[in-house]
Amino acid sequence: MKRVILSVVLMGSSMTASAVAPGGPDCGWGNMVFEGQGGTGTHFVAMTTNGTSGNKTFGMTSGTNGCSTSGKLSYGGDAMVNLSGVLDEFIADSARGEGEALTAVAVSMGIAPADRAIFADAVHNNFDTIFAHADVTAKDVMLSLVEVMKSNPELAKYVS
Amino acid sequence: MIFCNFRFNLYVVHTFFFLVILWGSSVEASTTATLVLSQSSRWVNMLHYYPSDLWFRGDSNGWESKVIDDDYFFSPEGKHNREKEWVASIEAFQLPSSIFSTPENPHAQCRFPARFRLVKTLLSEHDISLTFPNIACPGYRQWREKVNGQRATLVFASSYLNSPSSMFGHTFLRFDADDVSEQSDWLSYALNFGAVVEKGDNSMLYAYKGLVGGYSGYFAMMPYYEKIKEYSKMENRSLWEYPLNLSPTEVDTLLAHVWELRDVAFTYFFFDENCSYRLLELIEVAKPGVELTAPFRAHAIPIDTVRKLDASGLLSDSVYRASASDKLLFNAQQLSKSEVKQAKALAEGRLSPEGENSLAILNVAYQYLQFTSMKQQRTPALAKRRLGLLKAINTLSKTKTDYSPLKPPRPIAPQNSHRSQMAAIRTGAFENTAFVDIEFRASYHDLLDPTDGYLKGGSINMGRVVFRQYENSALDLQHVDIIDINSLSPQNELHQPTTWRVNLGIERIYGANDDWLTLQLNGGGGVSVEPYDDVLMYGLAEARTEYALDGSELVDIGMGARSGIMAYTSIGTASIGLSTMAFWRDSTRVKFTAAQNINMGKNSSIRISYQYWDNQFSEQSNEKRSGMFTEFRYHF
Known part of the structure; x- marks a missing residue:
């Protein structure tokens, strides 16, 4: 049955925007930082299958699995990038001001290569603002990030 | 249900338009060509046909597609009949656009863009002109733009010492935009083939079904960072990324075919029809004329498929992505x-x-x-x-702006490791009687084999058989390892993995007056440490159960201990080991071994070993045996 349901999603390629939450339900916008991966399958399961159980998508969505691109949260009129899939990696890179997750977020926000170092510095310097406490969610982080970018002369153009 | 409707609709429409379209076009004129074209290797590859007599059936004319879903075929006999599927596909591609083209029920041209392209190519190569309606495929186009790939990369997930599931590796594909170096490969799409596991199956059932084919395999796509997290972080496995030498057109064909395979069920077998095998099939579809799958019909070990691609000139220089645990241990070492x-x-x-x-x-x-x-x-x-x-x-x-976390040095690339199968010839004297052994091992790596590209202290062997012939005697079975896994994973301040081993096989036991074969299962757990670089010490508590195959049907169980030292030198790996075991039927067995492997290039080595047994069956009979062996080993 799962396959059939997924088929519907895949075939219906023009996603109908979900009114439930930005990015749709189960999208992870409510994910807190350091969510961890509790309860994930064991090595033994992977042994004969190499399967990704029950989490099949075909790249029809942007950001992470199961997220619609047409949520209400947006910057500059564009649909908002979904951070929830790389939140843990992003926070660690942000602390140091460098790393692949930081680049990935910059790219997905459409930041030109020339401005990425500025973006990295802005995130690095405003770490305490963006990650204000240990229970911030992906949505909180995104909103703070947009604020930080708005107040930066070079980055404001990406979120105005 | 969508798919069922889809198929039903097609058949209805086929019947309805059969005369109008089929006889109205020039298909009739090309019936001889149909035979030829539908037997071309490109059509066979595209539909995943194989001769169905390969293992089971005597019918040498039979063909069968590895795709399970009926939806994949336009002809009701398409799974077995290449010609009928060819004709039915052309019919479907020729249907007027007005019939279909809702997102739920796309036109055949949109559902199977790669197949459509191939049909047109093959027809034009044979100067057959058929007319096809011009169909816009917004759903496919939209997906294709999202999966913005002009380049393809093969990713090999290498093994992690304490995870037997990972020991054979895994491969998947990644699709990169032309300018990925200026962007982020984290956002590239990865394509994975794996079995889809029903929730509720327990782990034994997983293993069983994976081996015998109880699962269906599916392709799935996800952002590459999902795979990085899965392998580098969750499973502590390093990733090797090999750019594939495919042109943008070939990558486009590959992706068009991938689109056809979304949600399509394939047969899945752990050993042969697995992740790696299916990827080779895709590359064959993308690059006509390249033959990759033939050597892997019986079993496809992922690293062997990487070697094959490398030998076919399809791989460029690899990028190494260290696992999270490797990064931790390397930074801690400093x-x-x-x-x-x-x-x-x-x-x-x-x-x-x-x-x-x-x-x-x-x-x-x-x-x-x-x-x-x-x-x-x-x-x-x-x-x-x-x-x-x-x-x-x-x-x-x-x-402090000058500090960055250190990256572990790049190890020997996995495709440069020794090959997976091994044959050896061994000579020596056992209790002053000369003998010759012939050994074959289906896979993969033992503790003394050359370690380049493998993990020190890890071994997995399956299907190892040794025959021995003493002077003036007949050839006789000496030893069988059905499965033999060792995971000597050193503990340190930050990481305390368990050392363990398991072995199932047939072994020769030396008694007072004779010797006999016994079917045995043994294994244990313990601790390994690395007191110096390249020196590994281990100790395990072990249990064993065995069943004598000499007709006595004696069952015995034993408890014991095993310890040893491994030294990794520039010559090759050396080891000494001692195991003792006390049995329920009042016997005790002690075995001492010492061995030195001398590496001679990547795939050959000479191994010299000494073994000593002291088996005490009662107070009166204390059987001591020793032997000195020299062997030549070749990995192929």
Whole structure:
């Protein structure tokens, strides 16, 4: 049955925007930082299958699995990038001001290569603002990030 | 249900338009060509046909597609009949656009863009002109733009020492945009083939079904960072990324075919029809004329498929992506013992990060905390501790700008490791009687084999058989390992994995007056340490059960211990080992072994070994045996 349901999603390629939450339900916008991966399958399961159980998508969505691109949260009129899939990696890179997750977020926000170092510095310097406490969610982080970018002369153009 | 409707509709429409379209076009004129074209290797590859007599059926004319779903075929006989599927596909591609083209029920041209392209190509190569309606495929186009791939990369997930499931490796594909170097490959799409597991199957059932074919395999696509997280972080496996030498057109064909395979069920077998095999099939579809799958019909070990692609000139220089645990251990190695303890205390919350003045220590502390809490549920306290460490790193990194976490050095690339199958010839004297052994091993790597590209202390052997002939005697079975796994995973301050081994096979036991074969299962758990670089010491407690195959049907169980030292030198690996076991039927067995492997290039080695048995069956009979052996081993 799962396959059939997924088929519907895949075939219906023009996603109908979900009114439930930005990015749709189960999208992870409510994910807190350091969510961890509790309860994930064991090595033994992977042994004969190499399967990704029950989490099949075909790249029809942007950001992470199961997220619609047409949520209400947006910057500059564009649909908002979904951070929830790389939140843990992003926070660690942000602390140091460098790393692949930081680049990935910059790219997905459409930041030109020339401005990425500025973006990295802005995130690095405003770490305490963006990650204000240990229970911030992906949505909180995104909103703070947009604020930080708005107040930066070079980055404001990406979120105005 | 969508798919069922889809197929039903097609058949209805086929019947309805059969005369109008089929006889109205020039298909009739090309019936002879149909035979030829539908037998072309490109059509066979596209539909995943194989001769169905390969293993089971005597019918040498039979063909069968590895695709399970009926929806994949336009002809009701399409799964077995290449010609009928060819004709039915052309019919479907010729249907007028007005019939279909809702997203739920796309036109055949949109459902199977690669197949459509191939049909047109093959027809035009044979100067057959058929007319097809011009169909716009917005659904496919939209997906294709999202999967913005002009280049394809093969990714090999290597093994992790303490995970038997990973020991054979795994492969998947990644599709990159032309300008990926200026962008981020984290956002590229990965394509994975794997079995889809029903929730509720227990792990034994997983293993069983994976081996015998109880699962269906599916392709799935996800952002590459999902795979990085899955392998590098969750499973502690390094990733090797090999750009494939495919042109943008070939990549486009590959992706068009991938689109056809979404949600399509394939047969799945762990050993042969697995992740790696299916990827080779895709590359064959993308690059006509390249033959990759033939050597792997019986079993496809992922690293062997990488070797095959390499030998076919399809791989470029690889990029190595170290696992999270490798990064942690390498960064910790740069610290002193007291600094590592300090990092551990920081991670465990016994020490406050405020005032810590070393970024290297804070970095190891954070990496360690991430490593240990990866599989734990989130707690507020843990989250606070992690943020506290990151805040300290953040503050300090603003003044100390020259520090970055270190990257582990790149090991020998896995495709440059010794091959998976092995044959050996061994000569020696056992109790002053000369003998010759012939050995074959289906896979994969033992503790003494050349370690380049493998993990030290890890071995997995399956299907190892030894026949022995003493002078003036007949050839006789000496030893069988059905499965033999060793995981000698050294413990250190930050990581305490269990050392374990398991062995199932047939072994020769030496008694007072004779010797006999016994079917045995043994295994145990313990600890390994690395007191010096390239020296491994281990100790295990073991249990064993055995069943004599000499007709006596004697069953025995034993408990014992095993210990040893391995030394990895530039010549090759050396080992000494001692095992003792006390049995329920009052016997004890002691075995001492010493061996030196001498590596001679990548795939050959000479091994010299000494073995000594002391088997005490009662107070009167104490059987001592010893033997000195020399062998030549060749991996192929």
